[in-house]
Amino acid sequence: MSLGEWIQKGWYKGSPWLVPLRPLSLLVSMEASRRLRRFRKVRSDAPVPVLVVGNITVGGTGKTPLVIALVKAAQARGLSVVVVSRGYGGKTNQYPVTVCEQSAALEVGDEPVLIARRTGAPVILDPDRYNALQVAIRDYQPDLVISDDGLQHYALPRTAEVVVVDGQRGLGNGRCLPEGPLREPASRLKEVDFVISTGGGWSGAHPMIMRPDSVESLQGGHRLSPQDFLRSHPQVHAVAGIGNPKRFFNLLNILGLNITPHVFADHHAYQPADLAFSDGLPVLMTEKDAVKCRAFAEPHWWFLPVEADLPDGLLDQMLDRALGKD
Template sequence: MGSLSEWIQQGWYKGSPWLVPLRPLSMLVSLEAKRRLQRFRKEKPSPPVPVLVVGNITVGGTGKTPLVIALVQAAVARGLKVVVVSRGFGGKIDHYPHLVTADSNALEVGDEPVLIARRTGVPVILDPDRRNALDVAIRDHAPDLVISDDGLQHYALPRSAEIVVVDGQRGLGNGRCLPEGPLREPATRLKEVDFVVSTGGGWSGAHPMIMRPADITSLATGETLDHQAFLREHPQVHAVAGIGNPKRFFNLLSILGLSATPHVFPDHHAFQPADLAFADGLPVLMTEKDAVKCAPFAEPHWWYLPVTASLPEGLLEQMLDRALGKDADPVV
């Protein structure tokens, strides 16, 4: 990608001495984050309905959305009425609150909200003011449970339980707060939350989450092929990823046996047809999050690979019980 964003992230995760002069600013960010958390804990606001926050403490994606989808599906299977609230990062709408449905334009409202709506069928309410989104959810939908996609640091939003997702491959980088490092809050925040979940690798004290690939799906027709059938027909592909950690997607394709030419785009990239106009006619395989933005102008040879979050048995139930104020045996 060669962008300023990529250069900064390489510094955060691989170590760069040029970041050291930014340490005074990072210390100020850390102190302010601690102050805001202390005030929030002191006030202890109680939500009007159970609220489960799924967030992270680093900049960039860590795999929150598959976990949110899994939690919603588990809650719906219990017979609970669920609403998701989200900021809708990457969207272009200028009026809030906004209700996202499976038919919403991902380029307008953001890729993750549309993906959640399509995979779960529950209402998704966008509003940078998460508290306002919560109030609208209660007024218009009377939910049994509200799940916040991100919003861990949005302390105007009261919550019943908190889950933090960390990228087990990249970790916390240099462990510093912005701008010297990738952290939104100090790493000690992980000790404050109810659950820590790790994607893509082991993390001490965290519950592992594995991304299980589903059948590969055509953007244009909805046709599906299992991995072996796709590999027989298309052993070589262009792999496209505009997500927080593209390497995780490319590694998954390698595990499936595909020979992929990787193409990295910024997280939440607003794709245009020219971005995917490769001259050799090979199939293009992308993430499902990217596919919701590319579907309106999909070509016949474009495909996406859905993934589902796989967690230790009983963990989703324990998370829901914690948010609902019920006792549950710990999952180890």
């Protein structure tokens, strides 16, 4: 078990060794609350509608499929959309950088490339989200800017906030870092416009289910329905380098696959040796992992795209709130 896995186990399953960290957690909570109060007091109007999609926990919660769904819904309305992001996991240190469908995931990060490929929208990376917003306005004059993460980046003005919560893991022990997984106190959820829960029910949240699409070959040109893939490949190596790999493995089990799971760190930079399994069984991974493995993909490597399935009308409600139309 890695250090990160050990810490997360303590956060979500309880551990007495975390208790001595409580004074530090209280300081983090107080500072987060102070920054939020200051933001509310001196906040400036966003120059264009800005919708922030973030979370209050460390690690992934399923934001990227929601961002993709929001971009597509906005584009269906005829709106011009730009996404701004930090680009975690990338190697570039020259910002701002604009990500397109052909960008290298190992350089700019897996999630920005995935968003660009699925939506065709420009994705602007900069740790300074406010600067990314200015670049978006200058270069694209968008009708809407969507921030992938950045909830705690209070230099970024916004017109609406959406928080995504992992419904399976919840908020762990409910403590702020380092005793728990929270970036801000749980009370922050009461102040955002929408709370979305992935993978399980969450009181007061709107559910979001990940619906699998067809299973696709990393080498391209070959696509199977999940049912046809199961008939041809009932047993696979399942690979996941995401915030909650268990969610992906559970989905594969629901589809009826017999899996050998392989967990990698979120945003892992894959090498061919990582996936060199000796038995010749197919390798099935998330789409987020696939964007980093295409350059050295083998014929028996596959990925499973998913679509965010939300209650009817919810995407429109979020867009209307961001656009000031509700």
